[in-house]
Amino acid sequence: MTPRLKVCGTTSVQDAVLCAEAGADALGFIFAPISKRLVTPHVAREASLSVGVTVARVGVFLGQGLDEVLRLAEASRMSVVQLHGPLSPEFVETVAQFYPVLRVVKVNELQTEGERWAGDPRVTLMVDAPNPGGGVPLEWEALKAVWPAGTWLAGGLGPENIREAIHLLRPAGVDAVSRLEREPGVKNPQAVQAFVDAVKRS
């Protein structure tokens, strides 16, 4: 099955429309203050309301408290919340009472987190590289043996390598940012379209 496709790091209405028209299933909006792709709730909300009913809007959080996550997700009209970093199961559970959650894990957390959330449709796992937004791919071959069905893949994905990653792991969804940009926070339209086309053809 063709994986779902998320393009992350949206910082403008223009790039949101560009990615939606290119064929992205989901757009990511990064609210983690450390990010070079930080977006304001106002812009994220305008962008969210510009892409129609079929495109999911994913709020991305790292190192933020529960109140802040829920407040920003609500203010910017997100439809999904993506949680990075060390978090208690209770934290994830609370967010999952309000939004479907993409729970980002590192390779060494995959088994424990996979077991913890197995069978819970509110929480989907995504494996990312140690440095989110760093554009460095994981060792996909080594991941094959421990890859749970239904898991998403991120980390250094781009038009030039996405077909290999999908072929090896068959992820349920894929997510990319840095290899689809002209500069941090600004999309490269050709790279976005090439990424979408490669995923849809996989």
Ligand SMILES: O=C(O)c1ccccc1N[C@@H]1O[C@H](COP(=O)(O)O)[C@@H](O)[C@H]1O
């Ligand atoms: O991109 C960021 O700046 C970022 C900051 C904080 C948390 C997550 C971030 N991005 C996430 O990184 C991966 C993929 O990145 P890349 O393709 O390797 O550059 C993706 O999950 C983004 O949502």
